[in-house]
Amino acid sequence: DFEEVSAFNLMFSTKVGPAGGITSYLRPETAQLIFTNFKQVLDSSRVKLPFGIAQIGKAFRNEISPRDFLFRTREFEQFEIEFFAKPGDDKCPFLEGVADAKVSILDASGKTHSTTIQEAVKKGIIHSEWIAYWLGSFYRFFTDFGIKPENLRIREHHKEELAHYAKGCYDIEYRFPFGWKEIHGNADRGTFDLSRHSEHSGRELSVFDETTKEKFIPAVVSEPSQGIERAMLAFLFDAYDDDKGRGNIVLRLHPALAPVKIGVFPLVNKLEEKARKVFDSLKTVTVCTFDRSGSIGRRYARADEQGIPFCVTVDFDEGVTIRDRDSTKQVRVPEEELKGIVAGLVSGALTFEELSRKHSK
Numbered sequence: 001d002f003e004e005v006s007a008f009n010l011m012f013s014t015k016v017g018p019a020g021g022i023t024s025y026l027r028p029e030t031a032q033l034i035f036t037n038f039k040q041v042l043d044s045s046r047v048k049l050p051f052g053i054a055q056i057g058k059a060f061r062n063e064i065s066p067r068d069f070l071f072r073t074r075e076f077e078q079f080e081i082e083f084f085a086k087p088g089d090d091k092c093p094f095l096e097g098v099a100d101a102k103v104s105i106l107d108a109s110g111k112t113h114s115t116t117i118q119e120a121v122k123k124g125i126i127h128s129e130w131i132a133y134w135l136g137s138f139y140r141f142f143t144d145f146g147i148k149p150e151n152l153r154i155r156e157h158h159k160e161e162l163a164h165y166a167k168g169c170y171d172i173e174y175r176f177p178f179g180w181k182e183i184h185g186n187a188d189r190g191t192f193d194l195s196r197h198s199e200h201s202g203r204e205l206s207v208f209d210e211t212t213k214e215k216f217i218p219a220v221v222s223e224p225s226q227g228i229e230r231a232m233l234a235f236l237f238d239a240y241d242d243d244k245g246r247g248n249i250v251l252r253l254h255p256a257l258a259p260v261k262i263g264v265f266p267l268v269n270k271l272e273e274k275a276r277k278v279f280d281s282l283k284t285v286t287v288c289t290f291d292r293s294g295s296i297g298r299r300y301a302r303a304d305e306q307g308i309p310f311c312v313t314v315d316f317d318e319g320v321t322i323r324d325r326d327s328t329k330q331v332r333v334p335e336e337e338l339k340g341i342v343a344g345l346v347s348g349a350l351t352f353e354e355l356s357r358k359h360s361k
Contacts, residue, residue, distance in 0.1 A: 012060045012074075026060035031223065034082045035193045039205055049207065049218060050085035050130075056228075068178055070229040077228040083130065084218040086209070087191060092129035095121070098136030104153040112153075125156075127168045128188055130221040135170055138184050138224060142172065142231075146254040147238050151175040155182075165192035174234040183230045189220035239307065251307035252326055261346045262288040263303040267296060267315040275314040278338070282312070285339050286346045300328075310345055310352075312338070324352040331356045 011028050015021035027033070034041075034053045041053055056079035063074050099118035105125055106112050113125055117136035126132040135154055143149055157169040172184035194217045198205040206217045235257055241250045255261060262282055266275035272292055279290045289308070291299045296313065303311050304325055311323040313330075320338060322345075323330045329352070333341055344350030 008062075008064065010062050012062050027058075028061050029059050029080065029225075030055045030057050030078050031080045031082060031193075031225070034080065035197050036201075038194060038197075039203065042207065049209075050083065050089065050221070052081045052083035054079065054081045068176070068181075070233040071176070071178075071181060073229065076230075078226070079228065080223060080225045081134075082189075082193075082220050083134070083222040083224075085130065085221045087216060087219040089221070090129060092133045095129050095133045095136075098133060098140060101136040101140050102149070103136065103139050104149070106153055106155045108156045108158050126154075126170070128221065131168060131170060131186055131188055134186055134222045134224045135172065138186075138226070139172060142174075142183075142234070144254075145257060146235055146252070147174065151234075151238060153180070155180070163187070165190055174237075176234070176237060181230075183234050184224065184226045186225070187220075187223045189223055191217045191219045193220060194218060243304075246301070246304070246328070248301040248304055250304040250325065253307040253309070255309040255346050255348065258307045258309050259287065260289050260306060260308050261286040261310065262342055263299070263308045263311040264288055264290050265296060265299050265311060265313050266292055267313055271314055271316070278312060278314055278320060278335070281339060282342055285343050310342070312342075322352075322355070327352070329356060331359050333359055 012026040014024055014026065016024045034055055038053070041047075056077065058075060059078040060075050063072055066072050066074055095118070099116065101117045102114070103117060103120065104112060104114050105120060107125055113120065113123075115123075115125070117126070117132050117139075120126045121129055121132045126135065139152065139154065142152055151174055153173050153175075155171045155173050157171070162169055167188040167190055169185065169187040171182040171186075173180045174183045194205045197203075198217065206215050208215050235253065236251075239252045241252055243250045264275055264279040264282060266272045269292055275292075276290070279288055282288050289306075291302065293299070294302075300311060300323065307325075309325045311325070313321040313323065315321070319332050319334050321330050321332055322341070331352075333355070341350065341355060345352065345355070
């Protein structure tokens with residue numbers, strides 16, 4: 001049996017102050033503080049349109065049914081960007097930077113398009129250059145850091161999904177084991193937010209264009225919004241690999257996302273002092289771990305499961321061995337070059353393939 005339909009507030013309420021206090025609410029998103037601080041940011045930063053304001057922090061929603069691990073929770077970390085431009089300014093000067101980004105788009109009619117960002121704008125699949133730029137940027141962010149393209153798509157919202165003020169809205173979705181779900185959203189909010197804040201606060205939130213001598217309220221031409229936990233969950237799913245050949249789990253996280261970048265191992269325990277010196281040197285460059293327990297093969301397997309991209313093994317000979325997690329290939333390098341090599345591998349300035357070619361000669 002179902003209960004009777006009743007109102008349910010997705011915002012968490014609390015009391016602030018003595019003697020019962022004032023009813024207040026935890027923020028359900030970070031966006032609104034950007035609008036209330038808009039004038040202060042404009043005056044103190046002395047920026048000119050177009051420009052964006054970004055914020056990251058905690059948000060809280062009284063979800064009826066939290067589920068799917070990190071996907072739906074009552075407390076989460078969220079970032080949002082409100083990108084402002086003059087109303088009617090439809091040309092995005094940054095679009096060329098992502099024009100060739102290849103994307104999969106599910107439009108509101110249910111048709112799938114495999115195309116580029118530039119073509120999507122030309123054909124009207126994405127209605128705004130500003131929206132296209134930010135969608136392309138974040139789509140590329142996900143693929144550059146390890147999401148498989150076949151597990152990613154852009155979905156256009158149906159008209160009945162749109163907020164009354166929105167000119168358009170798109171999600172970047174990931175194919176989770178429990179279905180396609182949003183990991184990033186982007187909306188064209190227009191002038192609605194600043195207009196309403198100005199109306200109800202009585203504060204002037206318009207800007208003056210020195211060139212045209214016009215006064216107007218800026219429009220939010222794009223609002224990229226993303227939950228950090230959802231994005232991390234997608235990266236974890238794509239990185240998780242039950243490698244039957246090795247006989248262990250391999251967490252193939254991009255080096256930039258791996259919490260520990262380097263594992264330092266003495267080949268045998270009598271080399272611990274020598275290996276500790278290497279560890280002490282490398283921990284000034286990046287996040288490292290030291291492991292002396294068990295056979296070297298078991299330590300490699302543990303590092304694979306933790307997502308550690310590179311391991312440094314210290315033995316009796318001159319130099320050290322660097323092992324690549326994804327390929328299991330190893331290369332011998334001089335110890336005096338190790339800090340620079342590790343810094344390059346972790347930052348992405350040096351690939352393991354480049355390192356192998358250099359030191360295999």
